[in-house]
Amino acid sequence: MTDKAKYDSNPQGTDLDQPQRPGRVDLIGCGPGDPELLTLRALKRLAMADVVVADRLVPDAIVELADAKARRIDVGKTPFAPSISQDEINQILVREALKGNHVARLKGGDPGIFGRLAEEVSALRAAGVSVDIVPGVTAAHACAAEIGLPVTLRHKVRQFSVLTGATAGGTVDLDWQALSREGHAFAIYMGVAAADTLAKRMLESGAAPTLPVVVVENGCRLEQRSVQTTLAQLSEAITALAITGPAIIFVGLDWQQANLSRPTTVESFPATQSASIEVPARAAENADTVVTACPSPNPIKRTNVS
Numbered sequence: 001m002t003d004k005a006k007y008d009s010n011p012q013g014t015d016l017d018q019p020q021r022p023g024r025v026d027l028i029g030c031g032p033g034d035p036e037l038l039t040l041r042a043l044k045r046l047a048m049a050d051v052v053v054a055d056r057l058v059p060d061a062i063v064e065l066a067d068a069k070a071r072r073i074d075v076g077k078t079p080f081a082p083s084i085s086q087d088e089i090n091q092i093l094v095r096e097a098l099k100g101n102h103v104a105r106l107k108g109g110d111p112g113i114f115g116r117l118a119e120e121v122s123a124l125r126a127a128g129v130s131v132d133i134v135p136g137v138t139a140a141h142a143c144a145a146e147i148g149l150p151v152t153l154r155h156k157v158r159q160f161s162v163l164t165g166a167t168a169g170g171t172v173d174l175d176w177q178a179l180s181r182e183g184h185a186f187a188i189y190m191g192v193a194a195a196d197t198l199a200k201r202m203l204e205s206g207a208a209p210t211l212p213v214v215v216v217e218n219g220c221r222l223e224q225r226s227v228q229t230t231l232a233q234l235s236e237a238i239t240a241l242a243i244t245g246p247a248i249i250f251v252g253l254d255w256q257q258a259n260l261s262r263p264t265t266v267e268s269f270p271a272t273q274s275a276s277i278e279v280p281a282r283a284a285e286n287a288d289t290v291v292t293a294c295p296s297p298n299p300i301k302r303t304n305v306s
């Protein structure tokens with residue numbers, strides 16, 4: 001059955017195993033911030049919602065694509081600051097769905113990648129609420145595309161993983177030996193604060209100090225910045241450029257091994273002259289994007305809970 005047929009035959013959601021309750025929740029991946037990176041399915045589900053529950057990294061330009069009558073609840077968590085708890089978010093989703101609402105739960109990137117997806121799905125299922133997952137473009141893939149950086153390379157980079165620099169206990173505990181192996185590249189999410197520890201552990205485990213590293217901050221947004229450096233200079237580069245995130249740190253990838261040139265929009269740390277591709281400035285591109293994607297943003301009601 002095609003997706004459209006599946007959806008048309010079950011407009012209450014595709015979670016057919018669940019008992020039928022009046023409301024439902026769509027857990028929607030919204031990509032890294034540019035409304036043009038929303039999928040058609042995400043856009044359709046957003047347009048059908050009575051209530052929109054949005055994360056911090058989902059910009060207004062996306063939330064405003066919901067119906068004008070939709071009620072908005074912001075549940076954004078701020079890193080290293082007091083924020084709404086995951087339990088409270090789960091309760092809001094359950095409460096709104098059990099009132100009979102169609103809830104669009106908007107998450108940055110893809111909901112299944114460092115998105116607390118499991119907790120929300122299990123809370124909703126435990127309450128007998130129909131839940132559906134709409135995939136989104138994850139930050140690593142979107143950021144890599146923005147700077148023309150392939151994340152795998154035939155014969156050279158055969159493994160690409162995603163990992164987090166933030167853990168519940170605060171200690172980054174990863175398999176440093178495996179990460180340092182040749183032919184393995186990875187993208188670190190939430191890694192700015194842990195970058196120093198991460199680089200030190202990898203160097204201790206035998207990684208080359210010259211291992212290429214690329215950092216993309218605010219990828220696919222007006223404020224996008226990116227820098228190429230090395231593992232040994234990662235921490236220094238982050239401090240010198242005052243990178244605070246959200247950012248993706250790519251390790252083991254660069255343009256040279258792909259026989260490409262670094263785009264001029266990507267800085268080098270320390271500075272070099274080698275960039276040679278002209279890439280249009282993100283701000284100019286995005287100005288068009290926002291106008292195209294949101295010709296007349298709908299004013300929607302907001303409820304702040306945090």
Ligand SMILES: C[S@@+](CC[C@H](N)C(=O)[O-])C[C@H]1O[C@@H](n2cnc3c(N)ncnc32)[C@H](O)[C@@H]1O
Nearest residue numbers: 032109110113138139189190218219246247248
């Ligand atoms: C809680 S994780 C959520 C990841 C999300 N589910 C995804 O698939 O992209 C948040 C982290 O994603 C990364 N991130 C999200 N949006 C980003 C963006 N526009 N540019 C760079 N990194 C981003 C940052 O590492 C940020 O700290």
